[in-house]
Amino acid sequence: MEKLKWSERLFGKKLIKCETLNNNSNNFDLVSTSEMLDVASITGVYFSFANINLQSDEFINKLKDLYVRLKNESCNEEKKFEVIQVVMWAHNDNYGDIESSHRENLMGLPWFAMPFSEIDLKTRLSRRYRIKSGVPTLVLLGRDGITVSVSAQEKLLEDPSGANFPWRPRPVEQVLKDVVLQPGGTFYSEHKNFTKEDIRYEVLPDGVKGFYFSANWCPPCRAFTPQLAEIYRIIRKKEPNFEIVFVSSDRSAESFRAYVESMPWVAVPFQQSAVRAELAQLYGIRGIPTLLLLDSNGHIITMDARTELAEDPSAQYFPWKPRPVNILTERYLTRLYDFPAIVLFVDGEETEVQFAESVLYPAAETYYKTNNINFNAGQEDFFLSLEDDPCLQFLIAVDSETSDVLRDIVGLDDVLPLLVAIDLPKKRVAIMEYGIEITNDTVNEFVLKMLNNDLQFIDIIDDKVEATKNR
Numbered sequence: 001m002e003k004l005k006w007s008e009r010l011f012g013k014k015l016i017k018c019e020t021l022n023n024n025s026n027n028f029d030l031v032s033t034s035e036m037l038d039v040a041s042i043t044g045v046y047f048s049f050a051n052i053n054l055q056s057d058e059f060i061n062k063l064k065d066l067y068v069r070l071k072n073e074s075c076n077e078e079k080k081f082e083v084i085q086v087v088m089w090a091h092n093d094n095y096g097d098i099e100s101s102h103r104e105n106l107m108g109l110p111w112f113a114m115p116f117s118e119i120d121l122k123t124r125l126s127r128r129y130r131i132k133s134g135v136p137t138l139v140l141l142g143r144d145g146i147t148v149s150v151s152a153q154e155k156l157l158e159d160p161s162g163a164n165f166p167w168r169p170r171p172v173e174q175v176l177k178d179v180v181l182q183p184g185g186t187f188y189s190e191h192k193n194f195t196k197e198d199i200r201y202e203v204l205p206d207g208v209k210g211f212y213f214s215a216n217w218c219p220p221c222r223a224f225t226p227q228l229a230e231i232y233r234i235i236r237k238k239e240p241n242f243e244i245v246f247v248s249s250d251r252s253a254e255s256f257r258a259y260v261e262s263m264p265w266v267a268v269p270f271q272q273s274a275v276r277a278e279l280a281q282l283y284g285i286r287g288i289p290t291l292l293l294l295d296s297n298g299h300i301i302t303m304d305a306r307t308e309l310a311e312d313p314s315a316q317y318f319p320w321k322p323r324p325v326n327i328l329t330e331r332y333l334t335r336l337y338d339f340p341a342i343v344l345f346v347d348g349e350e351t352e353v354q355f356a357e358s359v360l361y362p363a364a365e366t367y368y369k370t371n372n373i374n375f376n377a378g379q380e381d382f383f384l385s386l387e388d389d390p391c392l393q394f395l396i397a398v399d400s401e402t403s404d405v406l407r408d409i410v411g412l413d414d415v416l417p418l419l420v421a422i423d424l425p426k427k428r429v430a431i432m433e434y435g436i437e438i439t440n441d442t443v444n445e446f447v448l449k450m451l452n453n454d455l456q457f458i459d460i461i462d463d464k465v466e467a468t469k470n471r
Contacts, residue, residue, distance in 0.1 A: 005033075005034045005063070006035055006144055006145040007033045007036075007037040007038075007043075007145065008033050010121070010125060010145060011033050011084055011114055011118075011121065011125075012033060012035075012113065012114060012115065012118045012121055013032070013033055013178050014028060014030040014031065014032065014033060015030065015031050015032075015033050015036060015084060015112040015113065015114065015115070015340065016028055016029075016106065016112060016113045016115055017029040017030070017031050017112060017132065018085070018106040018108070018109040018110070018111060018112060018113050018236070018393065019108065019109065019110060021106055021107045021108075021217060022105050023103075023104070029052065030115070031249070032211045034139070036082060036112060037082060037226050038172060039078065039080065039082075039246065040080050040081065040082035040143075040166075041077055041078055041080040041081070041142070041143060042079070042081050042140055042141070042142060042148065042166045043081075043082050043083070043084065043140070043141045043142075043145075044063070044067075044082070044138055044139070044140055044141075044152070045083075045084055045085040045125070045138070045139040045140075045141065046063065046080065046084070046085045046086065046127075046128070046136070046137075047069050047086045047125075047126065047131050047136060047137045047138075047139070048060075048085060048086070048087055048088070048090055048105065048136050049087075049088055049089060049090045049133070049134050049135075049136065049366075050087050050088070050098065050101045050102060050104075051314045058157075059136060059153060059156070059157065059358070062156055062157065063083070063138070063156060064109070066081075066156065066158065066160065066161075066162045066165070067081060067083055067110055067111060068110065069161070069162060070162060070165070074466060075286075078166070079162070079165055079166070080196075081165075082111065082112070082113065083107060083111035083112065084112050084113060084114060085105075085109065085111060085113040085114070086113070086114050086122050086126075087102050087105050087106065087113065087114075087116075087122075088122055088126060088131075088133075089136035090133045099116050102116045102117075102323065103186075103258055103270070104122065108197045108380075112429075120337075121205060123337070124337075124338050126360060127338070129147075129150055129284070130150070130284060130286050130303065131286070132286040132287060133394075135172075135286070136153065137139055137150075137151065137153055138151075138152040138153040139151075139155060140151065140152045140167070142166075147309045148166050148167075148168055148169075149166070149167055149168070149169055149281075149284075150260050150283070150284030151280075151281050151284045152166075152167055154281055155167040155281070163271050165334060166281060166385045169278075169281065170210075170278070170282070171298055172201070172251075172279070172282065172294070173201060173202065173277060173298060174297055175275060175282065176199070176200070176201035176202075176245075176268070176270050176275065177202070177274055179200070179268060179275055180198050180199065180200060180202065180262065180266070180269070180270070181199040181201065181202065181245065181267065181268065181269070181380050182199075182230070182264040182266060182269045183199060183266055183267075184246070184260050184261070184262070184263030184264055184266065184267060185260060185261035185262055185263060186262070186263065186264045187263070187264055187265065187266060187356050187391055189264075190233070190236070190264040197425070198283065199266055200247070204243050204266075205240070205241035205243065206241060206296050206320055207239060207241025207242055207296055208239065208241070208242070208293055208294065208295060208296070208301065208318075208319045209242075209243055209244070209245065209293070209294045209415065210232075210242070210243070210244040210245070210265075210291055210292065210293050210294075210305065211244070211245050211246050211247055211279065211283065211291070211292050211293075211294070212228065212245070212246045212265070212289070212290075212291050213249065213257070213279075213280065213285050213289065213290040213291075213292075214246065214247075214248070214249065214259075214260035214288050214289040214290075215249035215250045215251075215255075215288055216248075216250050216255040216256065216258060216296070217251060217255060218249070218288050218289065220288075220289055221288055221289040222416060224289045224306065225259075225262070225263070225289075226262075227263070227309070228244075228291065228309070229263065229264055231309055231313065231315055232244060232265065233264070234315050235315050235316070239318065243266065244265035244266070244291075245265065245266055245267065245268065246260065246265060246266065246267035246268065247268050247276050247280065248262060248267065248268070248270060248276060249280075249288055250270065250277075253270045253271075256270040256451065257270075258423075276358065281436065283300075283303070289306060290306065291304075291305040291306045291309070291342075292304075292305060293305045293319050293320065295319075301319050301320065301321055302319070302321075303322060303378075303453050304331070307331060308320040311327070311329055311331075314334050324360075324361060324363050324364035324365050324368055324394060325361050325394045325395070325396060326394070326395055326396070326397060327353070327358045327395070327396050328343065328395045328397040328399060328400075328402055328403060328406065329402060330402055332395055333402050333405065333406060336406070336422060336424045337392070337424050337425065338425065339391050339392065339393050339425070340391070340392055340393070340422060340423040340424070341393035341394065341395050341421070341449075342359055342363070342364075342392065342393070342394050342395070342420075342426065342443075342446070342447055342450070343359065343395045343396075343397050343406070343417070343420050343421075343422055344356045344359070344395070344396055344397065344400060344417060344418070344419050344443075345397045345403060345407075345412075345417060345418040345419075345420070345439070346397070346416055346417045347398065347399045347418055348398040348399045348400070352417075353396060353398060355417075356396040356417070357396065358440075358441050359438055359439060359440055360394050360443060361394075362440050362443075363394070363440070363443050363446065363447045364394040366444070367392060367394075367451075368446060386457050389405070392447075392450075392451075398417075403458060405420070406451045409424070410422055410424075410429045410430075410460050411429075411460065411461065412429070412431070415434070417429070417438055418432075419431075419432040419438055419442075419443065419446060420432070421446070421450045421455055423455075423457070424460070427459060427460045428456060428457040428458065428459055429457065429460055430450065430455035430456055430457045430458070432446055
């Protein structure tokens with residue numbers, strides 16, 4: 001089967017040419033996605049929301065002006081710009097009666113858009129770039145789909161003429177180069193060997209860094225901060241170079257000071273508002289509290305360390321790089337809508353989980369090595385690599401509410417242990433024959449059959465998949 005280009009995997013094979021849309025006809029021109037984007041140096045992915053009342057006219061007018069201006073500057077290779085609009089709906093799961101609204105939102109625009117029918121691809125894109133429902137967002141991609149900026153809308157409003165387009169963000173070490181970090185109230189008691197008075201980012205020990213975006217006025221933040229402080233101390237006992245930098249969204253210096261007083265890490269000073277804003281833009285922070293982790297080279301390991309911490313409160317798997325085999329949680333249940341999986345259902349006893357890992361791990365390791373998927377990469381890079389075909393997850397479903405939800409989606413009996421291949425993108429499931437012993441060999445044979453399309457799949461009822469898709 002022909003391998004899809006990155007642009008086709010992200011946006012589908014065809015795009016709407018928006019200027020051919022009109023109210024009097026459902027006919028419009030479609031163009032080849034790959035042909036349009038092969039000549040672009042920068043692709044803007046504009047996520048808009050059709051069914052909410054937002055004052056977005058200023059933004060879209062500035063984007064149109066920039067688009068036209070850069071088209072007229074086509075001699076500048078760096079500024080060959082194309083835009084794909086992704087029209088979505090906030091707080092609305094019923095797509096059937098709003099196709100006309102989709103068309104109206106795109107009429108008269110000079111760029112291209114994903115077709116209305118590409119609902120699954122749009123949902124997948126919104127998860128990939130962590131789009132917040134109801135918040136128009138401009139993501140910039142370079143050649144080969146590499147992310148340039150995850151929140152370029154702010155830069156467009158600051159620089160509507162595009163003088164500094166494509167607004168490539170500065171790396172974190174440059175953003176913090178001239179900043180003297182502020183020690184938290186308990187920093188020196190936790191860092192007894194740290195004697196420097198001027199704490200700068202570059203003098204922090206070489207190791208994993210956490211960036212904690214939070215605020216004193218935010219109740220979930222105040223609830224999470226003591227938990228984070230506790231896990232911070234646990235991690236530093238085995239990883240003493242681990243450090244966290246607090247980036248505040250507080251609204252007053254007094255609130256900031258009160259919050260920092262309980263923290264054992266360092267903080268960007270409150271008066272450094274431009275630095276705090278630049279860090280939030282650099283990482284596309286959509287909400288708080290957010291804890292992200294960087295490796296020693298400044299590459300993102302995970303944007304969702306808060307969830308990792310909740311699922312691994314003893315920090316056994318810190319710094320939470322991808323693993324060949326994972327426990328099924330809500331996060332992985334969501335990913336099942338994007339990627340097929342081999343799932344082994346067992347009860348929650350530790351010995352059963354160890355058994356599940358022991359029989360799944362060899363097949364998973366072989367699969368990932370065969371497909372050159374790097375488990376030393378951070379989670380963001382890892383899950384981008386999974387977008388290349390083939391892509392397969394290996395999950396252990398212990399006795400939990402999430403496992404019950406998955407059983408309900410695919411119509412599985414309450415049998416343990418149970419090995420299944422679940423392909424929600426294609427709405428199908430295959431079950432290992434009852435009575436066959438689950439071993440390394442039988443699991444490996446089952447996986448090979450799936451990859452070779454030799455399994456006997458049965459269809460999953462559509463309404464069950466759709467009903468649970470946005471749980």
